Amino acid sequence: MALKKEELQNQESCQSCKAEVACANCGLYGVLGVVSKLEQSTPEHLEKILKKRQTVLKGENLFRAGQPFNGLYAVKSGSFKSYSFLEGGQEQIVGFHFPGELLGLEAVSSTRYAYSVRALEDSSVCELSFEELELMQDNYQQFQEQLILLLSNQVLLEQRQCGLSIRQSADERLAAFLIGLSSRLEERQLAASEFRLTMSRQDIASYLGLAIETVSRILKLFQKRGLIAVQSKQIKLIDRPGLRELAQLPGSTP
Amino acid sequence: MALKKEELQNQESCQSCKAEVACANCGLYGVLGVVSKLEQSTPEHLEKILKKRQTVLKGENLFRAGQPFNGLYAVKSGSFKSYSFLEGGQEQIVGFHFPGELLGLEAVSSTRYAYSVRALEDSSVCELSFEELELMQDNYQQFQEQLILLLSNQVLLEQRQCGLSIRQSADERLAAFLIGLSSRLEERQLAASEFRLTMSRQDIASYLGLAIETVSRILKLFQKRGLIAVQSKQIKLIDRPGLRELAQLPGSTP
């Protein structure tokens, strides 16, 4: 990457003591790396494209479904949930988002955000303005290539996720969920075996398509089996291999 | 679209009397439309990019997972299933594909196909060679834009699909499946209320994450309720509104 680390990393230091992703581990880094490759971009220009660090307080929306698309966001610290509404007004959780991950990808084609996104705790994001980016004719093609890469990867992930969970039983889903969270944190060099479940049980249940009572019971069960330790929102993965095994499909090779 | 219809439609006429999508209704049309917009492309050039009509016999694979990616395919006639294997060797159905739909989209970033694709009946496809396409520098950016559009749309569809089916009961899933098939056929101007289920019950079951017996029973039930008429692989949707209602999420607004 031609982008110098300091250029992206000169953030004020972690004032809230929350886990915060380093710029080098952020999803935007790849995208911007390409943009800045041609060296033509001055720090001022980069500055313009990447609006650093907006804060979003717990319970606030970063954006809402239907709002016009104006750029991608990367989670800098904290966590978010994306959700839509079923007819009947009930919230349906689409996903959770952690430091280093991108928000708004599925909206690039449609000019409007597809989901609402809300902070699960006090959080911060970086914004990548598309308007500015489109003006950079020279680098635009490379940027597009990055986007295609990200998107087609997303399609793949989505399909795999869907294919799995539809076949999984409740405990398998939950195990897969925990392992999934853990690996995503690990990917960005964040604490991966002990962390806070910032979302409510209701959110987890909705995301996994389970009843809230089932989530509660199964977490209990996992604890009894020595797979995890839960204490309200704090969770510790004790037996990751065990969880990983559970998360796989059942009954194939007896 | 600057592309003249005849240019794409001079195919030999339907020799097997199978439903065949018109080029104007094909997913490749949009992609190619953009490529040919700059008028610079001669028919010979188009010919080179778009290898028309390969035949794939029932049970044959168009490609297999892991094979190097060499281009997109569009289904011209017939139908396909895409599948991967669970550990244990069991086939897992990822999707079904009908005339006018694109195959291989999720592979554009990875240089290898992610799934295997097999013909469910004697079928034909058109191939869009990427190698040739990449040489067309002038139009490449527009092509990329099309791709981004297709991909981000795909992400959206995938997410919606997944979000729904994970929450749906067996009959809702099956209703949604039938309505889904029907609308996809309709979209391409093909017979939408009476058609052949070219895939086996096993395939349907695997795709929906149900037991094959459940699929059988529920189809029976639908027939009893006058929603559909099934006779082995032939199916007729009688009460589409009824099915559509069933396919929605349950119990929200009583």
Next chain:
DNA sequence: CGCGACTTTGACATGCATCAAAAGTAGTGG
């Protein structure tokens, strides 16, 4: 016409949703 593969039907077991209520947690004001 007969064989193997696919599909339907029936009986049964169980995983999970649902309903109801208790226990825990957090936020608020005296």
Next chain:
DNA sequence: CCACTACTTTTGATGCATGTCAAAGTCGCG
């Protein structure tokens, strides 16, 4: 700092949907 209320989570009891096993029936191909 504690009491009070409202919300979230846990626990228990029950019923139904759907997976599983077994067997009969049907289709399609040689």
